[in-house]
Amino acid sequence: MDIRGKSVLILGGYGLVGQAVARRLFKEQPRRIVLLSLRQEEAEAAVRSLGPERGEVELTPAWGDVFAFADVKDRPRREVFQDPAERARHIESLIDTLSEPAAAEYYLHQLVTRERPDAIVDCVNTATGIAYQDIYKTSRLAYQALKDGADLRESLETLLVTDYVPQMIRHVQVLYQAMVKAGTHAYIKIGTSGTGGMGLNIPYTHSEEKPSRVLLSKTAMAGAHTLLLFLMARTPGGPITKEIKPAAAIAWKRIGFGPIHRGGRPVELHDVELSAAEALVPGQRFRSVDATKGRATGE
Secondary structure, X not given: OOOOOOEEEEEOOOOHHHHXXXXXXXXXXXXXXXXXXXXXXXXXXXXXXXXXXXXXXXXXXXXXXXXXEHHHXXXXXXXXXXXXXXXXXXXXXXXXXXXXXXXXXXXXXXXXXXXXXXXXXEOOOHHHHHHOOOHHHHHHHHHHHHHHOXXXXXXXXXXXXXXXXXXXXXXXXXXXXXXXXXXXXXXXXXXOOOOOOOOOOOOOOOOOXXXXXXXXXXXXXXXXXXXXXXXXXXXXXXXEEEEEOOOOOXXXXXXXXXXXXXXXXXXXXXXXXXXXXXXXXXXXXXXXXXXXXXXXXXX
């Protein structure tokens, strides 16, 4: 596809892959590139970082959760799902058939139909975004509530809203409907194998048990995603669909220092007296230090 003078939407434009794709696309001289990231500061930082290299290409930031409804796209997913009304809304969306009005509530649908890109390069780690909601944890909580004879409403709703397969199917359906409506010609997915080519024992980079069920769930979702895209590629009237699936790479964008963010918020720094610190004993599971023994530094 000749993209000279055309528009491209890069999903995940703040990441290592997204920025590498943008740099390569500059050489093809598209008219405009929209860089989407989860957070506004990330999207704007990506535009600033790539600005000196863009030449005549117009760079535009966009931000929000591509799995969320448009009106909650900037709120952390955990916070949204703590609201009973929002949980019910999301559950109903996942289990009902997808009508055009229902699809139009999603931020991804609104973004694509608003920008009307000729091509989309999707660098979002979709399998991670879905699988790291950890259905094992939500299942344990629901089962414990069942054993305890407690009220099951909240735990069951949380289990339903984190169920992987309905989320993956709905994501692909919404994306497809949006691209057809927008007249997008090509969709390129930079996928994932889920483990960077590691085996079932997943010997490093993750601290869960081996094999890590959560990380293997990510691989399972990565495989399911590939076959859904395979079907999308064979659907008449849709965009040309291709997936590139790196399966032997673990990479990072930069090495730096400064505040560490979790869920968009900086992790507070605590100090602890050496006498209260946890000793590292070979063969013994490490336990985090009791928070009451430490003190917040204000940093």
